[in-house]
Amino acid sequence: MSKDLREVLKKKPIGSEKLSKNHRRNFEAKLKNEMHTSRNKNYQFLKTAASFLILIGLGTSMFYILNSTKDIPVETARIKSLGSISPEFRNIENYYLASIQAEISDLNKTSENKELLDSYLEKISELSLDYKQLTNKLSAEGLNEKNINALIENLQLRLKLMYQLKEQLNDLKNLNNSENENISI
Known part of the structure; x- marks a missing residue:
């Protein structure tokens, strides 16, 4: 329709x-x-x-x-080391500590290098004590970038000292070898 x-x-x-x-x-x-x-x-x-x-x-x-x-929690958790913060920091800390231990285990202590070894190992033990103090400071103040960087720099400095020690020991060994060759000729 x-x-x-x-x-x-x-x-x-x-x-x-x-x-x-x-x-x-x-x-x-x-x-x-x-x-x-x-x-x-x-x-x-x-x-x-x-x-x-x-x-x-x-x-x-x-x-x-x-x-x-x-x-x-009312109290913050106590930080025991850099590695207790996170897995990434644990990896960093483990890398440096393992490298330092490997370098120490490769050292050959002789009467000629004893004094040099002792002075470097003393510096490294002082840095280890500083590391503990920095960890306590980090635990007391809480997580902050300044303290974390200081802990990492401490580990780096200890490893750097080990490399310097190894280099100086090699130089000392080469010096002794060249002196021995001159004496025998």
């Missing part, structure tokens, strides 16, 4: 009907009223959804805040 709009308009003369004087105002009022009610319906749903999301967000935040404060 649909009618073709073109057919209806052809049969009906245009301009034969007159609109009332208030037609434009009535039309605009109906249009505003329709737009206002549809807007309110859409925005009302959005307002409700936003309020619901805000309540969920606040509830979740409060839950995490309250639960995270329960896990914080």
Whole structure:
């Protein structure tokens, strides 16, 4: 039963009907009223959804805040060494300590190099004591970059001293060998 709009308009003369004087105002009022009610319906749903999301967000935040404060111990854990902070620091500490131990075990103590060995080993033991003091300081003050860097630099310095000692021992050995060759000639 649909009618073709073109057919209806052809049969009906245009301009034969007159609109009332208030037609434009009535039309605009109906249009505003329709737009206002549809807007309110859409925005009302959005307002409700936003309020619901805000309540969920606040509830979740409060839950995490309250639960995270329960896990914080009153006393901070005692830091025994650099390696007790994290696995990465444990690897760094183990590398340096193993390298230092390997260099110490390779040393050959003789009467000619005894004095040199003792002086270097004394410096290394002093640095070991400094390392313990730095660890205590780190434990007392808490984790901070300055103290961690100082611990790593201490380990690096001890290994550097071992390399210097090894180099000086080689120089001393070469000097002794060349003196022995001169004496025998």
